[in-house]
Amino acid sequence: MLIDPYPLARPWLMVMEPEVAHALSIRGLKTGLVRNPSKYDDPILATDVLGIRFANPIGSAAGFDKDGEVPNAVFGLGFGFAEVGTVTPRPQAGNPKPRIFRLPTERGVINRLGFNSGGMAAVSRNLKRKKATRPVGINVGANRDSTDRIADYVVCIQELGPHADYLAVNISSPNTPGLRALQSRDALQELIARVLAARDGLERRPPLLVKVAPDLTERDVTDIADIALTSGLDGLIVGNTTVSRPDGLLGESATEDGGLSGRPLFALSTRILADFFAATGGKIPLIGTGGISSGTDAYAKIRAGASLIQLYTALFYEGPGLVPRMKRELAHLLRRDGFGSVAEAVGTAGR
């Protein structure tokens, strides 16, 4: 019988510097010490999205396994898919430490990592060696000192595309100055044309999605949705961390610079997700991300328009029992409301 060491380790992990705790968790996953015995996927959770079969719709969000070191161990936690990255062309260290801050009262995190990455060659090697057993998305970005950011996305797609079940173009990190400007209409049009051309040059053409910020105006949402639909983009990930700060955040870390994630992001990111679902008319799949920490949250994202969902911050607080618990809750909620599948529930909140 496997003994779950997390309840014993949790108090120590919580007082550790967050980045050290994360590094230890990745090491635990690598060695097989951190895992969960319950990998069961209720058949009601199986879903086909982007031409890919997912055993369940819950994925690990970008940032958790940036360098693709532990995809199969991530699946051992119960996830149906993993998003590796953000990967930059050349290795880079990111911003000075400390750069991850806990907001324990609100179960949030503020980070300003700034794309610390082992670089695309290392990630490519890691993924080749690991032979992932479930779908892996690869999230790509630009080096901080790059003079042609779009060229950085292109070269990452060429190098990493062959290992990806889907590609995610991250233009929404708040921690690389100027990156979010790529979300404006003209810049986005040029970006999407060039990254889709790079993807189309690959032998096996994985679906390509763009990951957006939750800090968008109504006009931005309409523009991005319009470009996504007319350009042939395969989907959107909604979204990244927020630079906004909801009223009433507590603790000395609440004023740190960076992107806020976790529970305080749930309402904002779910509202923007619903706006994107309305603006795209459900014609392309959306991956809902932001503040999910229970099956109820996952269900709310699906009903707001997400075909798949992802999480990261809740793992900081809940540990490896989280995903199996969420899967049980989500399966129960779908059945309670008479849905026969995840797909049947997508976007039903707005009807």
Ligand SMILES: Cc1cc2nc3c(=O)[nH]c(=O)nc-3n(C[C@H](O)[C@H](O)[C@H](O)COP(=O)(O)O)c2cc1C
């Ligand atoms: C420590 C940390 C690092 C992250 N790194 C990345 C990243 O490299 N690329 C990216 O697209 N998103 C990154 N994110 C954002 C997450 O992928 C996700 O979009 C966001 O945290 C909202 O989900 P959550 O509330 O479940 O954490 C990071 C988030 C955290 C907390």
